[in-house]
Amino acid sequence: MNSFAVKIDKLVKTFAGSEVIKGSAMTVKANTIYGFLGANGAGKTTVFKILSGLLVPTSGKVEIFGMDITENRELILKNIGTLIEVPVFYEHLSATENLKFHLAYMNVEGFGVSEVLEMVGLTQTGDQPVSKFSLGMRQRLAIARSFIHKPKLLILDEPVNGLDPLGIQEMRVLFKNLSKNYGMTILISSHILSELEHIVDSIGVIVNGVVVEEALLEEVKTKSPKGLEEYFFKIMSGGKVCV
Template sequence: MTHIVSIRNLTKAFGTHEVIRNCTISVNEGEIYGFLGANGAGKTTVLKLIAGLLNPTSGRIEVCGMEHPGNREAILRNIGSLIEVPAFYEHLSATENLEIHLAYMGIQKADIEGTLNRVGLPGTSAQPVSQFSLGMRQRLGIARTIIHKPRLLLLDEPINGLDPMGIRDMRELFSSLAHEDGMTLMISSHILGEIEHIANTVGVIVDGAVVKEVAMDSIKKNYPEGLEDYFFTVMRGREAQ
């Protein structure tokens, strides 16, 4: 199976503090990869490294068959990312914000209205983002990640600010993006139940290194109580070492 993300022996230090240590990750093309870990474990830093927002201290990152950091622009054209709180031009409309993103990506034609409908924002194309609720901003952030039809989506806590209906909508959207659009999704989330619903593979990061990468089918087979049981078993095992 082709790896769309391949990370080997990755280290990232800020000054003398190593936040990512000898980290290795493999994400298969076309899958939904659930990326789990405690606060401060390094999830967001890894996603930023994959997106090219940070440069590694050492190690190897390959995305869509291209190595970071030498192919940053080509890689950016193939990924969509929602990392931390999405920022927009507040006085501009949803459509205008997406048009700016498309211009930055060098894309002249895209279905903006259709994309807004797909993320649950029908009829909002002319509305200033300053009038958007937190949940609407999150939906617009997701629209921005998919508008240019990337091969890889990097989503950091993508259901923050969404109500239960919105969470269900995004669950269905993410599954559709993988199974119908052929996108690969790498999703960091604290909401284990949502990852359990949609992920094909789960990776657990502890203290800057991925300690487990396991197929969801294997987790369901060996942990009848589900992903939460598996996750806390892994965490307890690491604490005991």
């Protein structure tokens, strides 16, 4: 098995002639949790969409588990789970029905629907249509849908949006469990840096379309004793984080 889940080199993405991703490089080791940090508009979601097959690179190389995404798109996408931007559901259907539809679409066995609903704390929703769900319940369902087919790579863009502190803590435990016990590589972004610090093995920081830093969490703590937040703000302010 390839030791890297994701390898990006010289990636460029343009919209209307303007470069949004600017010759960027990035590596994510397999079976780890990688925190992707950046300000709003830095390019995080664009990179996630390229990795998810929703956008095509303008140039550069993107490999997922050693396979070029432009040459092996269908095979790669079978092994990816995503939560990017606002999730869309069949509003008149229940959580169970939505997840069954997703499994049928992916054409895989995956986890059992009841098992996944328990993992995300939605076992009591019954036949209630998704249209009646709170924001937090919808987010839990989106997380469930992202991993129910047992993907090798899980891409989560601000997955704890709308969750209360208890929900955030529960998802922290879930993500660590998916990585440790099910071998999933997780690529996750969040503005709650203190929460990421609890779960990530390594991080990358993107600034104006360029990944300017990648480091193991242990390296982050060595360079910034106060933690990930201090490390991130040093980079954003142009400060030095090297020792």
